[in-house]
Every structure is written in C-alpha cells, then in structure tokens.
Amino acid sequence: MTRPAFIHVQHLLGTGHTLRAAAIGRALAARGVSVTLATGNSLPPLLDTSGLDIVELPPVRAQDARFKTFLTPDGREIDEAWKAARTRATLQAFQAQPYDLLLTETWPFGRRPFAFEMQALVDTAKALPRPPLMASSIRDILVRKQELRKEEEMAERALAAYDIVLVHSDPSFIRLEDSFPFTERVSHLLRYTGFAETGTGGADAPGEDGRDEVIVSCGGGAVGIELLKAALEAPALSRLAGDCRWRLLAGHDIDQESFSALAAQGGETVIVERARRDFPSLLARARLSVSQAGYNTVLDILRSGVPSVLVPFAQIKETEQQQRADALVRHGRAVAVPEKGLTPEALAKAADDALRLPRRDIPVRFGGAETAAEILVDALEARR
Incomplete structure (x- = not known):
C-alpha cells in the first residue's frame, strides 16, 4: 500500500x-x-x-x-x-x-x-x-x-x-x-x-581536474562573491599553494555579470567556473579546500579528508556557519578566517597554515x- x-x-x-x-x-x-x-x-x-x-x-x-x-x-x-x-x-x-x-x-x-x-x-x-x-x-x-x-x-x-x-x-x-x-x-x-x-556528487571528475589543486567553493547559492574575489589574488601570495592551479567554483545563483567579471580575471593558474556536480570528486583529488562553512560543503570536506580553510558566512546575524567552522577548528581539521575584511593576504596565510596541519580524520556518522x-x-x- x-x-x-x-x-x-x-x-x-x-x-x-x-x-x-x-x-x-x-x-x-x-x-x-x-x-x-x-x-x-x-x-x-x-x-x-x-x-x-x-x-x-x-x-x-x-x-x-x-x-x-x-x-x-x-x-x-x-x-x-x-x-x-x-x-x-x-x-x-x-x-x-x-x-x-x-x-x-x-x-x-x-x-x-x-x-x-x-x-x-x-x-x-x-x-x-x-x-x-x-x-x-x-x-x-x-x-x-x-x-x-x-x-x-x-x-x-x-x-x-x-x-x-x-x-x-x-x-x-x-x-x-x-x-x-x-x-x-x-x-x-x-x-x-x-x-x-545530499547526493549532488556525480561521476568522477574528468581527466586530471582537481588533481593537486586548490578548490575554492561557495556552495550553490548567491553568496560568497567576496571569497572568490580574494581567491583570485591569493595564489601569488601563498608559499605552500602558490605552485598549483586554483579552481574557483561560483554558485549558479551568482548573476552572470558578476560571474563574467570573475572569469575575465582568471587564466591558466586560476580557473573560474560554475559549481559542479562532481565537486566531491574534485575535493578527493585536491591539495586544499577553501570554502564557506555550509552544511553540505563541510560534509564533503569531512568525507574527502582534504585540508581546509573555512571562511564562514557571517553577515548580519548569521551564526550557524561560524559555529560549524569552530567545531572543525577544535578538532584540528581546519583553519578559519573571518569573512569580514577578508583579503588575499589573509586567505593565502590561512591556506599555508591549513597545509601545515597534520592529516586527521574525524569519525562522524x-x-x-x-x-x-x-x-x-x-x-x-x-x-x-
């Protein structure tokens, strides 16, 4: 029945x-x-x-x-x-x-x-x-x-x-x-x-996409544009992640004009594209994840075991992502950077700090x- x-x-x-x-x-x-x-x-x-x-x-x-x-x-x-x-x-x-x-x-x-x-x-x-x-x-x-x-x-x-x-x-x-x-x-x-x-992961990423890359993501929504902007300049300032490709993934709700402006500043070492269904596969191959601290993204990070920089969405009265980021930091699983006043310099330093963390799996259900x-x-x- x-x-x-x-x-x-x-x-x-x-x-x-x-x-x-x-x-x-x-x-x-x-x-x-x-x-x-x-x-x-x-x-x-x-x-x-x-x-x-x-x-x-x-x-x-x-x-x-x-x-x-x-x-x-x-x-x-x-x-x-x-x-x-x-x-x-x-x-x-x-x-x-x-x-x-x-x-x-x-x-x-x-x-x-x-x-x-x-x-x-x-x-x-x-x-x-x-x-x-x-x-x-x-x-x-x-x-x-x-x-x-x-x-x-x-x-x-x-x-x-x-x-x-x-x-x-x-x-x-x-x-x-x-x-x-x-x-x-x-x-x-x-x-x-x-x-x-959430079952958004599809097949494995094609070719060598994600291999030893820094994957910068801001979920599938309309927020995170400042994180992506900072990530455009951070590679040149990072000691431990400046020698690899940075792949920036913009949410599908970020308007086309803003996306085009970001993409125009990319190049061979910094790729700008829309959020991808094979995101978990990219993380599994990556050297580092840079992201906000949304629920689904954090699950993908925990699953992949990749070192992580978290820039929790904390505009106005939002507290949820900060609390989640704090939990990962307490477990030695991530480095957190405040969203307010985010700069390429701060992001590059956090990337280096995260790559110095020992690899640590957190057993969660x-x-x-x-x-x-x-x-x-x-x-x-x-x-x-």
Missing part, C-alpha cells in the same frame, strides 16, 4: 535546505513512499529529483542576509496579496490527496517570516480526521535569535503539533543544545540521524537521509 508523503521546503539564499529535503525524499521513495516535494524557490540546476513529484509554489528569495525583505523572481517585494496566494497554493497542493506524512524542512525551528503559510499548513494537517505523521527536519545548528522568546516559541510549536524532529547531525560532534537553548523541552521528539549527504527515511517509515508502520 502506497504511503504518500508531503515535504515542504523553502530555501532563501543558499540551496542546502532544498538539497537535504530532496535527499530525504529520494530515500523515502526508495522505501516505497510516494513523495511530493513542494518547493518555495527555484530548484538548483544540479538537484536530483528522481522519484519525486515536484510542486513549484510561487517562488521567493531573500534580498540579503538580513532576511527581512523577500522578493519574487521579477524583483517585487512580497505583500499581503502574495502571501495569501502562496498560502492558497500550499494548501491546495497539500489537500490534493490524503497524506500519511507531513515533513516541514526547518519549520518550526526557523522560517519565522513564513509563519503565515507554515502555521496554516500545520493547522490544516492537524485538523484532519486522520492527521498525518508530523515531522520536522533540521540541520545540525540553528541560527540563534536575539530574543529568547522566539526560540521558546519554536519549542512550543513543535510540542503542539509534531511527532518527530529529525536532527541531521552526529551528537558526538555537534549537538542541538549547542545552538538551541530549549532543547530539553523537545528532547523526547528528537531523532539524531547522522549527517545527511553519515547516512542521515537514509536514517531519516528509516525513522519515518518505521513511525508510519507503527501508526498502522
């Missing part, structure tokens, strides 16, 4: 949320679950959606890291009419058939500006004669709020409606209480899955998407 599942995801700047939600969806589909993935933004071009029924909600993105202004694809700020239309579209998609599982990515532990939509979705689900299993999917680290009451409200919403909270982390490495002060209240809901790989699917399928079976 088919067990339909509805997954809701909204990415605003980076694409990691959607990559992770799709990975869980694919793992559920592999276990016989019929999965609908409702996405609130344009899907990343490299995303594997095999086995998923995609519902494209009216798309929206954040203007910047303040997460205060949200724009439609044509640059218009969303208003009350847009919010009403978005909510109608979400509820229409959810009510298209009975679902045994509702999985919300991040909510209720984030996406507060979208409470108009998410609370309506949750309330609609809970009001059904036979409510679905309610699960939330969150990464290893939550972004801290300046007002404690907002974090307490997250816990209250989880307690009021949810059966399971999937935490995609290894608790021996990073625990939810490291970033969420009300963890104890929801502890009976938590299920640690291990880190969830992976397979989080598959484990999440097993947890959810077992819970669905128990409800029968």
Whole structure:
C-alpha cells in the first residue's frame, strides 16, 4: 500500500535546505513512499529529483542576509496579496490527496517570516480526521535569535503539533543544545540521524581536474562573491599553494555579470567556473579546500579528508556557519578566517597554515537521509 508523503521546503539564499529535503525524499521513495516535494524557490540546476513529484509554489528569495525583505523572481517585494496566494497554493497542493506524512524542512525551528503559510499548513494537517505523521527536519545548528522568546516559541510549536524532529547531525560532534537553548523541552521528539549527504556528487571528475589543486567553493547559492574575489589574488601570495592551479567554483545563483567579471580575471593558474556536480570528486583529488562553512560543503570536506580553510558566512546575524567552522577548528581539521575584511593576504596565510596541519580524520556518522527515511517509515508502520 502506497504511503504518500508531503515535504515542504523553502530555501532563501543558499540551496542546502532544498538539497537535504530532496535527499530525504529520494530515500523515502526508495522505501516505497510516494513523495511530493513542494518547493518555495527555484530548484538548483544540479538537484536530483528522481522519484519525486515536484510542486513549484510561487517562488521567493531573500534580498540579503538580513532576511527581512523577500522578493519574487521579477524583483517585487512580497505583500499581503502574495502571501495569501502562496498560502492558497500550499494548501491546495497539500489537500490534493490524503497524506500519511507531513515533513516541514526547518519549520518550526526557523522560517519565522513564513509563519503565515507554515502555521496554516500545520493547522490544516492537524485538523484532519486522520492527521498525518508530523515531522520536522533540521540541520545540525540553528541560527540563534536575539530574543529568547522566539526560540521558546519554536519549542512550543513543535510540542503542539509534531511527532518527530529529525536532527541531521552526529551528537558526538555537534549537538542541538549547542545552538538551541530549549532543547530539553523537545528532547523526547528528537531523532539524531547522522549527517545527511545530499547526493549532488556525480561521476568522477574528468581527466586530471582537481588533481593537486586548490578548490575554492561557495556552495550553490548567491553568496560568497567576496571569497572568490580574494581567491583570485591569493595564489601569488601563498608559499605552500602558490605552485598549483586554483579552481574557483561560483554558485549558479551568482548573476552572470558578476560571474563574467570573475572569469575575465582568471587564466591558466586560476580557473573560474560554475559549481559542479562532481565537486566531491574534485575535493578527493585536491591539495586544499577553501570554502564557506555550509552544511553540505563541510560534509564533503569531512568525507574527502582534504585540508581546509573555512571562511564562514557571517553577515548580519548569521551564526550557524561560524559555529560549524569552530567545531572543525577544535578538532584540528581546519583553519578559519573571518569573512569580514577578508583579503588575499589573509586567505593565502590561512591556506599555508591549513597545509601545515597534520592529516586527521574525524569519525562522524553519515547516512542521515537514509536514517531519516528509516525513522519515518518505521513511525508510519507503527501508526498502522
């Protein structure tokens, strides 16, 4: 008997949320679950959606890291009419058939500006004669709020409606209480899955691509342009990495004009190209990784064992990547450089420092998407 599942995801700047939600969806589909993935933004071009029924909600993105202004694809700020239309579209998609599982990515532990939509979705689900299993999917680290009451409200919403909270982390490495002060209240809901790989890696990189290179990446989203700019000049300043090729990978959401300007400054020793599906293969061959500290990138770094320089995205009130970078630094696995005031000189020095670190593997649990699917399928079976 088919067990339909509805997954809701909204990415605003980076694409990691959607990559992770799709990975869980694919793992559920592999276990016989019929999965609908409702996405609130344009899907990343490299995303594997095999086995998923995609519902494209009216798309929206954040203007910047303040997460205060949200724009439609044509640059218009969303208003009350847009919010009403978005909510109608979400509820229409959810009510298209009975679902045994509702999985919300991040909510209720984030996406507060979208409470108009998410609370309506949750309330609609809970009001059904036979409510679905309610699960939330969150990464290893939550972004801290300046007002404690907002974090307490997250816990209250989880307690009021949810059966399971999937935490995609290894608790021996990073625990939810490291970033969420009300963890104890929801502890009976938590299920640690291990880190969830997103399945973006394709075949091996062609030829000698990546071999003994410095791979500079900023994820698949629209941020990280300053890191790429600094990396254009850093090779000439590095003692231990100045003799190899630097390959700069720009996210697909970085606009074409900015990308072209970067590419025009490249050459034989500094290659500028778009983010690649074979990124994990490039890292496995590389001398050094230089990147932000996003969830998916850090997993690829840990998997490959490559020395690492981390420049955590830390604009405005963002704290998540800094905490993740700090964890790798504590384990002697990376060198971290502040994003603010980043210079080619600082980046070159960090590259040299990282290459002096002893090679060290950190034993962490992976397979989080598959484990999440097993947890959810077992819970669905128990409800029968």
